[in-house]
Amino acid sequence: MSPTRSPIKALAATAACATVAAAGIWFAAGSASAGTISGTLYRDPDTPVARWLQSNPNDSRAAVIRDRIASQPASRWLSSFNLSTVGSEVSTYVGAANAAGQIPALTVYGITNRDCGGASSGGAPDLNQYQQWISRIAQSLGSRTVILLMEPDSIALLTCLNSSEIAARNQALRTATQTLKAANPNAKVYLDAGHSTWNSASEQASRLVAAGIADADGFYSNVSNYNSTSAESSFGRSIINALNSQGVTGKRQIIDTSRNGGASGDWCGDDNTDRRIGQYPTVNTGDANIDGLLWVKPPGEADGCRYTAGSFQPDLAYSLASSATNPPSSAPPSSPSSSPSSSPSSSPSSSPSPSGPVVGGYCAATYRTTSSWQGGFQGEVTVKAGGSNTAGWAVSWTLGSGQSINQVWGGTLTTSGSTVTVRNAAWNGTLPADGTTTFGFIGSGSAGTPTLTCARP
CATH class of the missing domain: 2.60.40.290 (Immunoglobulin-like)
Known part of the structure; x- marks a missing residue:
C-alpha cells in the first residue's frame, strides 16, 4: 500500500551497520548568520501528530508530544501520487504559509520505482506521468520562498536500477528541478545526498552532478538516518568541495535533525528506543554552507519495519521526545563560533x-x-x-x-x-x-x- 505521509526506508547494508558518535551542534537564533534563506519556517496545524493530539488530549504522552514535537515546523510530504489532487494540496498548504508570512517546506516523494520496491514503494507509474505530477506541483507554488526537498533516496539508492534506468531517473530529476525553478524563481530546490555513513562524498557529488544539481540550490542529507549534525555538516562540506572540483559551485546543504539527538546507525527507528529529536528547525544556522536544519522526516512517523511506513505512532513520538535533552522550553546553546559572553543566560527572568x-x-x-x-x-x-x-x-x-x-x-x-x-x-x-x-x-x-x-x- 502506498504511504500517505512521510515514508522513508532505503539504506545500503553497510550503512545500516555503521555507527557515528552523536555529537550535536546548536546554532543560536538571532546571533548566528544563515545560508541563503531567512525567515520563519511554517508549522502546519493539520498534521498527523496534531490530529492525534486532538483525539487524545488526556493521553499521558500528550503533553510531551505536544510541547516537543507538534510545536515545531516539519516538512509536508507529497507522497500520494494523484494527478487530480496534488495541485490543490500544494496551493492550500503554500497559501496558508504565505498568509502567515512563513516559509513552507515540501518533500516531493513520487519518483517512479521509489525505495526500490521496499517498505515505501510506490510513486508514479512511469516517468512521463511523474513529470505531469511535477508540473502540477510547480503551477501551485506561488511566487514566494518555498523549500522543496526532492525525492529522498532517489540518488543515494540506485542498486535496483540498471544503467539506462539510472540515466532516465537523472534526466527526470533534472527536468523536475528545472520545471519547479521556472515556475517559481524563489523556490529553493534540494536534491538527495543520502547521509554521511552511506556513499562517499565524492561518489555522492558525482551522482548529484549527473542528476542536475547545477540547476538546484543544493542538497539535503540525513533523512534516512540519525547521524549527528556535526557528522552531516562535515559530510556536506566534503560534497561541496567535490562539487566545486567538478565545476559546480554555490551549492548548499540542508540537514534533517528531526531524529538525530541520540544514537546513529541502523536506518530503522521503529524498534530503537535510543533515539532523540535533534536540533529544533531553523534557517538561522550559523554556517554559510548550510541553508537549514529542518525536520524533514516528522518525528513519530514510522519507517516501515514495525509499523506501516509513514503512519504516526505515538509511542515512537514519545520515545523521541521524552528523552530529548533540549526541549523547546530550554535555552538554546550558543553557536560554536560564539564567544563565551554570547552564550545564553542560565537564569530566566522571573518578571512576567x-x-x-x-x-x-x-x-x-x-x-x-x-x-x-x-x-x-x-x-x-x-x-x-x-x-x-x-x-x-x-x-x-x-x-x-x-x-x-x-x-x-x-x-x-x-x-x-x-x-x-x-x-x-x-x-x-x-x-x-x-x-x-x-x-x-x-x-x-x-x-x-x-x-x-x-x-x-
Whole structure:
C-alpha cells in the first residue's frame, strides 16, 4: 500500500551497520548568520501528530508530544501520487504559509520505482506521468520562498536500477528541478545526498552532478538516518568541495535533525528506543554552507519495519521526545563560533508582563524571558482563559526597536509591520474557564517587557 505521509526506508547494508558518535551542534537564533534563506519556517496545524493530539488530549504522552514535537515546523510530504489532487494540496498548504508570512517546506516523494520496491514503494507509474505530477506541483507554488526537498533516496539508492534506468531517473530529476525553478524563481530546490555513513562524498557529488544539481540550490542529507549534525555538516562540506572540483559551485546543504539527538546507525527507528529529536528547525544556522536544519522526516512517523511506513505512532513520538535533552522550553546553546559572553543566560527572568486581570474577560496573557544571549532571547507567554471557555485566542504585542521573531512553538505567528500576533495552534485553542496554555518563541535583538493583549482570534 502506498504511504500517505512521510515514508522513508532505503539504506545500503553497510550503512545500516555503521555507527557515528552523536555529537550535536546548536546554532543560536538571532546571533548566528544563515545560508541563503531567512525567515520563519511554517508549522502546519493539520498534521498527523496534531490530529492525534486532538483525539487524545488526556493521553499521558500528550503533553510531551505536544510541547516537543507538534510545536515545531516539519516538512509536508507529497507522497500520494494523484494527478487530480496534488495541485490543490500544494496551493492550500503554500497559501496558508504565505498568509502567515512563513516559509513552507515540501518533500516531493513520487519518483517512479521509489525505495526500490521496499517498505515505501510506490510513486508514479512511469516517468512521463511523474513529470505531469511535477508540473502540477510547480503551477501551485506561488511566487514566494518555498523549500522543496526532492525525492529522498532517489540518488543515494540506485542498486535496483540498471544503467539506462539510472540515466532516465537523472534526466527526470533534472527536468523536475528545472520545471519547479521556472515556475517559481524563489523556490529553493534540494536534491538527495543520502547521509554521511552511506556513499562517499565524492561518489555522492558525482551522482548529484549527473542528476542536475547545477540547476538546484543544493542538497539535503540525513533523512534516512540519525547521524549527528556535526557528522552531516562535515559530510556536506566534503560534497561541496567535490562539487566545486567538478565545476559546480554555490551549492548548499540542508540537514534533517528531526531524529538525530541520540544514537546513529541502523536506518530503522521503529524498534530503537535510543533515539532523540535533534536540533529544533531553523534557517538561522550559523554556517554559510548550510541553508537549514529542518525536520524533514516528522518525528513519530514510522519507517516501515514495525509499523506501516509513514503512519504516526505515538509511542515512537514519545520515545523521541521524552528523552530529548533540549526541549523547546530550554535555552538554546550558543553557536560554536560564539564567544563565551554570547552564550545564553542560565537564569530566566522571573518578571512576567501581565496583560490585565481575566476576571470577566475573555483571556489574558503574561510574558517572561526564559533566556537571553548576545543578539537574541527566548520568551514564553502564558495564556489564561477568563470566566468561560475559550474558542481560540490571539495574543498581540509591538516589537521593540531591532527586535524580530524567528521561531514560535505552541502557536501560529503572523507579523504586520512592528505588530506580531500569535494565534492558538490546532490543539490548544479551547481552554476551560481559568485554564492556561503556553507558547514560546525565539527573538532577535534585546529582550524587553512587551505589553500583551489577548483576544478572540
